[in-house]
Structure formats: structure tokens, C-alpha cells
């Protein structure tokens with residue numbers, strides 16, 4: 418296998434946008450040049466902050482896999498290997514932007530202020546929706562979505578709302594949102610995967626985004642696999658080229674280079690907020706771990722492919738870059754210890770999380786009582802009671 422991993426179709430089309438090579442050297446590809454001025458404010462201290470978020474997320478993620486194996490979580494979806502793209506986008510976003518994730522954007526959750534405990538509460542089955550009931554805003558980071566592609570529709574609807582609100586504020590009450598040029602001052606970001614890109618929902622969202630010129634950025638983390646289905650089966654053409662066909666500006670980046678994700682994300686987001694319409698970023702990355710803890714990737718992919726991508730690990734790459742700037746062992750040791758301590762805090766806090774009353778599930782469906790909801794509540798009560806009866810009988 419060659420050093421440059423292939424997708425089964427030609428990815429060098431042109432070269433993906435990247436600033437850091439696999440060894441962490443600043444070596445922009447020719448396609449990166451026009452984005453370089455987005456990095457003028459990024460120095461060693463900003464990169465250290467990104468590195469810290471990536472390392473904390475990695476430690477948290479690793480701990481979660483252990484917790485699932487110990488029966489403490491129902492399921493876990495690791496993000497190992499994808500932290501580079503996520504960090505770049507997380508730091509490119511402004512606080513007023515809204516983010517619609519899949520189920521793997523743990524770093525973004527962390528950076529937007531959704532605590533790690535809130536993330537694991539979902540995977541332990543301890544929430545009926547919402548991240549943290551004490552803070553419904555949660556950094557405008559919306560709920561994880563397991564229904565593939567559905568969040569692309571939610572995000573596009575949200576972005577359409579941002580656009581129409583801005584038009585109304587500007588005194589234009591028409592619903593005709595099709596013309597670019599309305600500055601919204603805020604944007605919507607939606608994440609999904611290479612597999613989800615085949616969903617009808619994701620494609621319909623692109624139609625609406627292009628048609629209404631929504632202030633939106635689509636971030637597709639092409640991690641090569643949709644469980645056991647390789648990306649070449651999803652598409653005969655690079656995914657970003659599909660988006661070009663819908664009329665979006667679209668590029669392909671090296672998704673393991675946080676600088677590339679930041680520079681392009683920042684540019685596309687600013688353009689979206691200023692009325693320039695939607696953008697699309699295909700981030701070439703790799704899922705180093707299993708799809709979820711229910712998956713065994715050794716059954717469908719080669720060890721050699723995995724090792725190739727382990728050598729391109731985004732955290733190791735950023736570490737090498739920081740070292741070249743002069744960051745020394747002290748920093749990396751301190752971050753490692755802090756990340757481990759944070760993962761330990763999460764682990765210790767997990768059993769103390771409150772278990773919601775099953776009846777809460779029905780409490781906020783409608784504002785008024787509803788006979789169907791009552792029926793379901795009564796069914797659940799009978800179901801729960803059957804366990805007590807069983808225990809009494811045994």
C-alpha cells in the first residue's frame with residue numbers, strides 16, 4: 418500500500434487543502450494559499466489551546482470505551498482520529514453560531530461548554546433529551562442525532578430561520594429568501610459523515626440550502642467508512658464535487674490538519690454570516706477506532722490501512738508542529754496529566770448522575786394533557802409494574 422491512502426476514486430483533485438504535512442511541518446498545499454490569511458491570528462498559544470482540547474477529548478473518549486466495556490455505558494461512539502477537523506471548526510465558529518452534530522463530535526461539545534458528563538449521560542440512557550437541563554442553550558450545540566442525515570434538515574431549517582429573521586430585522590417582511598446578500602451575523606454548521614451523504618435528507622438539505630442561500634456550512638467528515646461500507650461504495654466521485662453540483666462552494670481539506678479546517682471553516686462561516694450563502698467542506702480523515710463499541714472493524718478493514726492512518730494521527734501531528742515552534746515536554750506532560758484528571762472526574766461523576774423518572778418522558782411532549790400520551794404513560798406504568806410482580810413471584 419502506498420503512503421498516500423486512496424479512497425477508491427481520485428482524491429487528488431486538486432490536492433486537498435492543508436497547511437501541516439504529516440510530520441507537522443508548515444508546508445501549505447497549493448490549494449491552501451488563498452486561505453492562508455485566515456491564520457494570521459493563530460500563534461503558538463492558540464495552537465496549544467487546540468492541542469489541549471484535542472488531548473482532553475482523546476482521554477475522555479478512551480475512558481468512555483473502557484466504561485462501555487465495564488457495562489457503565491450502553492454504547493460508545495469513539496471520535497479517535499477525527500479531532501483535527503473538529504478542533505479547527507470548533508475554534509472557527511463564533512459563539513452566536515449554531516452547530517448540529519452527528520453522534521461523534523465530542524470535541525465540539527467540549528469546546529462549546531457541554532460538559533463531558535452531559536455527553537456520557539446520553540450514552541448511559543440518562544436523558545430524555547437536552548444536554549443539560551440547567552442550561553438549555555449549551556453553547557448553541559444541538560443534540561446528537563442518530564438518524565443519519567436528519568440533522569442536515571434541522572440545520573437547514575434553522576439557517577433558513579436565521580435568514581428570515583435577518584430580513585425581517587432589515588424591514589423586509591417577504592419570505593423570498595432566495596437572493597444572496599442578507600447579512601445574518603450568525604451561521605449554522607452541520608456535521609455528517611460520508612455514509613450519511615447518501616441519505617435523502619442530506620441531499621434535500623443541499624437543495625434547500627442552495628435554493629434559499631442559507632447562512633450555513635456543511636462539514637462532512639469523510640472518515641472512509643460507514644460502519645463496514647467503504648466510501649467508494651457511497652460515491653463514484655469525491656463528495657465535495659457532489660456539493661458543487663448543488664451549487665454550493667465546496668472544497669476538500671486534509672481533515673487531520675486543524676489549521677486547514679480552521680482556515681476554510683472561518684472563511685466559509687464569515688461569508689455565510691455576511692450573506693454569501695452556504696459552503697461545504699469535505700474533510701478527509703479516518704475513524705481509527707471502531708464505528709461504535711458494538712463494531713469489530715478487523716472484520717472488514719486491513720491492519721495496514723489502519724496503521725497508515727495512525728501515522729497521520731492529528732494529535733501527534735499538532736504535537737510535532739508545536740515542538741517545532743518551541744513548545745517543550747513540560748507543556749505536553751501537563752496537558753496529559755490534566756486530560757487524565759478530567760477523564761477521571763467524568764468517570765467518578767458518572768454513577769452520581771441523577772436517574773430521571775420514566776414519567777418525565779411524557780411531561781413535555783405537549784403543553785396540554787393528551788389522550789395518546791396518557792395511554793403511553795399508562796402502558797409504561799404497567800410494564801414497569803410487571804417487573805415488580807415478577808420479582809415478588811420469584
Ligand SMILES: Cc1ncc(C[n+]2csc(CCOP(=O)(O)OP(=O)(O)O)c2C)c(N)n1
Pocket residue numbers: 519521563564565609610611612613614640642643644704708
Ligand atoms: C437513517 C439511518 N439509517 C441507518 C442507520 C444505521 N447507521 C448508524 S451509523 C451508520 C453509518 C454512518 O456512517 P457515516 O455517515 O460515514 O458516519 P460515521 O459513523 O462514519 O461517522 C449507519 C448505517 C441510522 N442510524 N440511520
Ligand SMILES: [Mg+2]
Pocket residue numbers: 610611612638639640641642643644
Ligand atoms: Mg463515515
